[in-house]
Amino acid sequence: MDGARLSGATLRVFAHNDLVDLEEKLQWAAQHTKMAADKAIHTLVITESVFSMDGDLAPLAEIVALKEKYGAWLMVDEAHATGVMGQSGRGLADHLGLGARIEIQMGTLGKALGASGGYICGSRVLADYLVNRARSFIFSTAPVPAAAAAATAAINLLGAPKAKPAAKNCVNSSPP
Numbered sequence: 001m002d003g004a005r006l007s008g009a010t011l012r013v014f015a016h017n018d019l020v021d022l023e024e025k026l027q028w029a030a031q032h033t034k035m036a037a038d039k040a041i042h043t044l045v046i047t048e049s050v051f052s053m054d055g056d057l058a059p060l061a062e063i064v065a066l067k068e069k070y071g072a073w074l075m076v077d078e079a080h081a082t083g084v085m086g087q088s089g090r091g092l093a094d095h096l097g098l099g100a101r102i103e104i105q106m107g108t109l110g111k112a113l114g115a116s117g118g119y120i121c122g123s124r125v126l127a128d129y130l131v132n133r134a135r136s137f138i139f140s141t142a143p144v145p146a147a148a149a150a151a152t153a154a155i156n157l158l159g160a161p162k163a164k165p166a167a168k169n170c171v172n173s174s175p176p
């Protein structure tokens with residue numbers, strides 16, 4: 001939210017997992033984008049994949065369908081799904097087979113990966129833009145070698161042939 005506010009973009013927040021409300025916001029954006037056709041204006045839908053407070057999942061397949069219907073871009077925060085869901089713990093988008101249809105995926109190297117820092121996955125153009133224009137990235141300090149090595153090792157473990165997402169290793173501890 002802070003980044004969206006700082007960007008100067010027009011911000012519209014849709015109600016939690018409310019697809020009807022999201023579609024209304026996308027319809028509004030489509031009308032206003034047409035009025036500014038001489039500018040490169042894009043609508044970006046942002047959601048978490050797994051919400052930390054309740055552990056509920058975003059209706060990601062439906063959100064992808066809506067963003068495609070209205071020509072929007074989608075950014076998914078996989079912070080609470082990385083290491084837990086999907087093939088080798090790649091997150092909910094991967095679990096649902098939607099990864100290739102999502103423009104930006106981000107998450108943390110903390111939590112399930114036990115390292116520090118974060119990641120953003122997207123196009124080469126996006127990566128170049130962030131490296132060269134994102135003030136918070138440009139003026140940050142690079143991770144110390146040990147932290148970079150820990151993050152790299154965690155990512156490599158996820159990609160290992162015998163790796164299993166943490167969710168597959170859970171045991172139901174509820175009383176019978």
